[in-house]
Amino acid sequence: MQTKTAPIMDDQAPLNILRNTFGYDRFRSPQDEVIQTLLEGGDALVLMPTGGGKSLCYQIPAMAMPGTGVVVSPLIALMQDQVAALQQAGVRAACLNSSLTLDAVRAVESQLLSGRLDLLYIAPERLLTERTLTLLERARINLFAIDEAHCVSQWGHDFRPEYIRLSLLAERWPQVPRIALTATADARTREEIRGRLGLDQARVFISGFDRPNIRYRIHQSTGNARRDLLRFIRDTHPDEAGIVYCLSRKRVDEVAHWLTGQGLTALPYHAGLSAAVREAHQRRFLNEEGIIIVATIAFGMGIDKPNVRFVAHLNLPKSIEAYYQETGRAGRDGLAADAWMSYGLQDVITLRQMVDASEADEAHKRVERHKLDAMLGLCESVACRRQTLLPYFGEPLPEPCGNCDNCLEPPQTWDGTIPAQMALSCVHRTGQRFGVNYLLDVLRGKADERIKGFGHDRLGVFGIGRDLTVNEWRGIFRQLIARGLLTVDLEGHGGLHLNPSCRPVLRGEVPLMLRKETRPPKPSREPRRSRALELDSPEDHRLFEALRQCRRRLADQQGVPPYMVFSDATLHHMAQARPHSLAAMANISGVGEKKLESYGLVFLEVIREADG
Incomplete structure (x- = not known):
């Protein structure tokens, strides 16, 4: 020592x-x-x-x-x-x-x-x-x-x-x-x-990886992820700060532009923007209230903003580590926050292709595949999200958390053995070289010129899946890929191949329970700020807003982000305790000697005015 x-x-x-x-x-x-x-x-x-x-x-x-x-x-x-x-x-x-x-x-x-x-x-x-x-x-x-x-x-x-x-x-x-x-x-x-x-x-x-204040919500894309995101923000986090992650720069720009058109303040952030633009957008995010940053993973490591109330993903992250770190930027102040994700079949295919097409050695690719498989396992799990997430870091959780989508709205499962056999047979009988869209057309009996040209309209699997919708079939293929029963080809064309692990399913030796494809549940209209702060009365909430306005003025005068004056959690404590002296103010969590000297009298005056 x-x-x-x-x-x-x-x-x-x-x-x-x-x-x-x-x-x-x-x-x-x-x-x-x-x-x-x-x-x-x-x-x-x-x-x-x-x-x-x-x-x-x-x-x-x-x-x-x-x-x-x-x-x-x-x-x-x-x-x-x-x-x-x-x-x-x-x-x-x-x-x-x-x-x-x-x-x-x-x-x-x-x-x-x-x-x-x-x-x-x-x-x-x-x-x-x-x-x-x-x-x-x-x-x-x-x-x-x-x-x-x-x-x-x-x-x-x-x-x-x-x-x-x-x-x-x-x-x-x-x-x-x-x-x-x-x-x-x-x-x-x-x-x-x-x-x-x-x-x-x-x-x-x-000290533990659990962030109990974060509510995890993961759902399969309905085909209109932007609409689902907008509904989530409006219903649960109106006028609050958040981060939206996308996989590509192009999608970042599109989503930021679209959200702005819907009346929100959304700013793009990615490496394709100039350093000056990135700096300006980051400063606005830190210094203003209610700003939404739409970003690639280039954004976030340098963010200490404590009152980010939500982190949303419009694409599947590459690993649980990436997901955990990115969602961890929500609720740093310990107050209630959300981690929301929408992902789909194309995310799974794209990320698998990116791993296979990388120039890394095979050992590195093997690790990356393992990380992606673990991420898919978290998404497809029907169990408590935390009971799937935390063991990855060596921290088992004995009881369900009660603060994730699977705990709050338990997902439905169904015996998908027969449809899975249909899907696997279709991959096999069409030569293991076609992508999902083509396979869906065969299964649902779409006799177009391409299918007729290959003679696939004469296969036994042609049209056997008419009873299921396109979205249901996409969910089946997504889960088969996520479970490693199918793989995406290495040439980047999206063709599917059978894995040896699919044989027991094809032979009917093991049942296959799948997650039922449903529309994402409509979020509660409970105001998230009230849940986060648990203020006791409308009077407390009005005082909290007055304290925030005071904080805003002081921050603007000094050119610093508001949270550097006091955090939301500290203002919440003030609104509840209502101190009327500097000695009492010193007992508020987050008020040290220097801040008491600099700001104590100013905030005491706001509290006195509120109390008449």
């Missing part, structure tokens, strides 16, 4: 910092253990769900110990927002990145060398330059924090090769404790993080 030589002063004790600076009364497990590990000179690997308080695990020990904590952060926007939020709380924080002028860089370097910084945020690419490493050797560094540590994994969707070189921190500063943090890492990724970052001796803290 590494040992710190400098003492920790009593007035800098972690709990005092938590209370006085951040305004919270107690640590969440295992924050206190992680902090103590670092204070004693040890290393740590921390897996904690988004919104679980990962940042405090390194911010507080960096403030408690002499010197400066260096935080490796992957995105400029992320580090800038984190620094701004810390400065609001009175923490001496700064960042070094390419957006700074030369004079600003010199000022930050001077603060670092003179010991006037608690925390310095920096991107891995800049950290690894010899100039920066030399600068840090001249400073007093008390810890290194590696945020978004899953970026080190070659199996991850956010792979950053620069992260691999961060193992040199242990070589150049062997006595300085290091902490790696992530919200998303299965067992394989955890081991890769430890190995690549030289954290073999680090204590591993896993």
